[in-house]
Amino acid sequence: MRKIIGLTYDLKTDWVGNPGDPVDANAELDSPATMERIASTLERAGYSIKRIGNARKLLKLITSDELDVDLVFNICEGYHGRNRESEVPLLLEMHDIPFVGSDALTMGISLDKIAAKKCFIADGVSTPRYFCAYNSDNLEKLNKIGFPLIVKTRHEGTSKGLTKGSRVEDYASLKRQIDIITKQYHQPALVEEFIKGSEFTVPVLGNIDPKAMPVVQVSIDGKTNLGDEFFTFDRVIIKESTVKYICPAEISEKLTKEMQDLAVRAYQSIDCRDFGRVDFRVDEKGKPYVLEINPLPSLAEKDVFNIFPYAIGSSYDEVLAKIVNFALERQGILDKKVTGKDRVKQTAKSNLVKVR
Ligand SMILES: Nc1ncnc2c1ncn2[C@@H]1O[C@H](COP(=O)(O)OP(=O)(O)O)[C@@H](O)[C@H]1O
Ligand SMILES: [Mg+2]
Known part of the structure; x- marks a missing residue:
């Protein structure tokens, strides 16, 4: 059956x-x-x-x-x-x-980026320094980090609320951005130290012994050294073509291992199950920081879960079948092994863009 x-x-x-x-x-x-x-x-x-x-x-x-x-x-x-x-x-x-x-608690913790950061900090997973702003009063007292900062929503994804103006260098701009988040998005603002450098994301699969998949690098306008650039909402949605994924990332083995290790530790820190994806910035000295974890990563055609499988000789179909198997196994209801081997190969290879 x-x-x-x-x-x-x-x-x-x-x-x-x-x-x-x-x-x-x-x-x-x-x-x-x-x-x-x-x-x-x-x-x-x-x-x-x-x-x-x-x-x-x-x-x-x-x-x-x-x-x-x-x-x-x-x-x-x-x-x-x-x-x-x-x-x-x-x-x-x-x-x-x-x-x-993942279960309801993990979903809640990850969506509330501050709750997730508290878990990361407790577990020694490096993440940018931050403060939470419920309004734009007393910012000089609140800000123990200095500038530049980035002002984000506390519990949204897909770069919602992020525009060029989200990176701020003074109190007037910080106040303006916090007001946008609290008034238009009806939630506290997550204010983080801005990590100048490059950007990566690492898929993770599994349960008892979760495994990090190849590191995926993000390029914007053909650049991998992003410096002060970041994923604004209009880049993600409106100007999608300016953003490309490179997999496996062309970085040192040491940095690859470091991010893969951090990705698994972040995944375990909030008890993710079956699959997830961990987003990183790496600063100019080569230090990686976990920005957030996504236990519901996008499975859309042009997204990371369609791209990394080809770097390990697999495919979207195989990965999805594997994820279902993890879920069946974890819940003790796996009576038929499903490998996805006999399915049609996907065309997502064209999304694997190399930048040199
Ligand atoms: N501390 C930071 N320093 C530099 N860029 C950041 C920082 N936090 C977020 N960003 C940029 O904003 C994007 C979205 O932030 P992220 O925390 O991953 O939220 P989400 O993807 O859920 O919207 C990141 O991909 C990155 O480009
Ligand atoms: Mg993200």
Whole structure:
């Protein structure tokens, strides 16, 4: 019997915004193409797919006893607040329904970047110095770091709230940016020391003995030495073509190992499960800093999970099948090994861009 996997997702096309929402309000939601890609990949791996939709649709099916799946593959980002990514995992935990990926607590900790940083600091995982600003009063007292700083949202992803102006060098700009975050995004601002240098991301897979995958380097406008440049929202979404991924990163073995080790330690620090991705900046002296961890990394076609598999002679299909296997194994429901070997090779190789 084929196992049935239920897919939970929040699609951009289902989003209904409110007047006054920032332009990037629905940035983290997925496109129908990404959801369909996951569905067809899992079908090729031998599963039957049931498209469920968002947390409310899931709840409806659970309460009417019509869910009827063996496992849920969840990519729901939710709409509001720092627990939005925890909603689906919590519903599933309540009803003892097996699912792929991290649990509700891990989702909440990672989305609240400050909560995650506290775990990293406790576990000796290097992360930029920071302070939390609930408003823009008494900044001179609060700022023990100096300048330059970067002002970010406390609990959003996909570079939401990040514009060129987010890197600040004086108190007037710091105040302006904190006001934007607190007033437009309705949350405290995370203010960090700005790490001048280069940028990387490291996927991690597994549970008891998680493994870091090849390091992926980010280039902007063809440059890998980013200096003061960073991933603003319009680069991620509007000017997507200016950002390229290089995998494996063309860096020393020492730095590769250092980031892979930090990535696994960050993953374990907040108890991630099955898969995740850790974002880094490396300063001009070569010291890596963990910016954040994503237990719900993008699985979209042009993103990192479509690129790194080719650096290890694998593919998106194989990696997704592996992630499902980790989830089945962890929950003791793996009675049929799925390898994904017999699926169609993907075309994502074209996303593997080398910059020299
Ligand atoms: N401390 C920092 N120093 C330099 N650049 C940063 C720093 N924090 C974030 N950035 C830039 O902002 C981008 C988004 O920040 P990140 O913390 O990864 O949040 P998210 O990806 O969830 O929006 C990073 O990819 C990086 O380009
Ligand atoms: Mg990030």
